[in-house]
Amino acid sequence: MRPRQAETLPARMTRQRIYVLPTASGLFFGFVLGTMMLGALNFNNNPALLLAFLVAGAAQASLFGAHMQLSGVVVSTIAADPVPAGEPMRLRIALGAIDQRVRRGLRVAHGDAFAHTSFDSHGGTVELLLPTEHRGLLSVSRIELSTVQPLGLARAWGYVWPDESLLVYPAAEAQAPPLPAPAGDAGRAHVTRAGDDIHQLRNYRAGDARRSVAWKASARRGSLLVREYEQHRSEQLTLDWQLTAGLPYEQRIRRLARWVDDAEREGRRYALALPGQALIPMGLGTSHRHRCLRALALLPGEAAHG
Numbered sequence: 001m002r003p004r005q006a007e008t009l010p011a012r013m014t015r016q017r018i019y020v021l022p023t024a025s026g027l028f029f030g031f032v033l034g035t036m037m038l039g040a041l042n043f044n045n046n047p048a049l050l051l052a053f054l055v056a057g058a059a060q061a062s063l064f065g066a067h068m069q070l071s072g073v074v075v076s077t078i079a080a081d082p083v084p085a086g087e088p089m090r091l092r093i094a095l096g097a098i099d100q101r102v103r104r105g106l107r108v109a110h111g112d113a114f115a116h117t118s119f120d121s122h123g124g125t126v127e128l129l130l131p132t133e134h135r136g137l138l139s140v141s142r143i144e145l146s147t148v149q150p151l152g153l154a155r156a157w158g159y160v161w162p163d164e165s166l167l168v169y170p171a172a173e174a175q176a177p178p179l180p181a182p183a184g185d186a187g188r189a190h191v192t193r194a195g196d197d198i199h200q201l202r203n204y205r206a207g208d209a210r211r212s213v214a215w216k217a218s219a220r221r222g223s224l225l226v227r228e229y230e231q232h233r234s235e236q237l238t239l240d241w242q243l244t245a246g247l248p249y250e251q252r253i254r255r256l257a258r259w260v261d262d263a264e265r266e267g268r269r270y271a272l273a274l275p276g277q278a279l280i281p282m283g284l285g286t287s288h289r290h291r292c293l294r295a296l297a298l299l300p301g302e303a304a305h306g
Contacts, residue, residue, distance in 0.1 A: 006163035026153035066156035096123035135170040172258035
């Protein structure tokens with residue numbers, strides 16, 4: 001029960017870290033069984049004594065069964081996709097075993113979140129919804145595995161203390177102003193060829209892709225015509241910490257997070273400039289968004305910053 005130091009995964013449930021105690025049903029069952037034995041002894045009823053001992057043997061076997069449900073279980077990995085603060089995080093816990101026995105009715109819990117699962121020799125995955133309140137790293141302090149199988153008379157449980165932290169993005173500001181205007185000529189939009197929007201039709205040239213041939217128009221004209229496309233180069237923005245001057249510290253972070261999401265949604269390349277950090281260069285896409293939101297999430301608290 002005592003807290004332990006964080007351990008690296010995978011972590012195995014050995015017999016030294018599994019505890020077994022009777023459940024409420026088990027205690028009531030023991031009381032009924034004791035009463036049955038006393039009655040059989042009092043009336044010298046051998047069949048009743050035999051039945052009582054058989055039932056007691058089954059109950060004793062259920063204690064070992066509960067223990068064996070957990071023994072050899074391995075917590076392989078834990079993972080979760082980052083979410084904005086305030087949204088539940090879906091924690092995925094991969095389970096396995098060192099033997100071929102099927103595990104049934106396992107309860108996996110972290111804090112108040114729990115789920116039940118069963119798996120065979122191929123392992124399984126269970127998902128927990130964890131609440132998030134603040135941006136930054138969310139520590140996975142302790143994972144509890146337990147079961148009341150096979151008869152519900154005893155509860156076996158054990159703990160894993162994974163050395164893992166999950167990232168929580170800052171919550172984007174709900175009512176944020178539009179994206180800041182790009183500075184200088186870098187913000188102007190330019191038209192380039194080979195985009196996605198049809199620009200015009202032109203005569204076929206050697207090397208043109210067959211999929212770009214306008215077959216219907218070519219049939220009407222009697223010669224091959226090729227679709228030519230245009231593409232608008234995205235405006236380039238620098239989301240600078242100084243653009244949020246005058247706002248409370250945490251609101252500055254939330255506004256920049258909102259601007260990052262807006263720039264992604266509009267397909268505009270952007271850079272991020274934060275105090276005390278190197279400029280995150282221009283980029284666009286999922287990995288670039290994650291890099292920027294991670295930098296915002298890991299900014300020091302207001303007290304440390306001040």
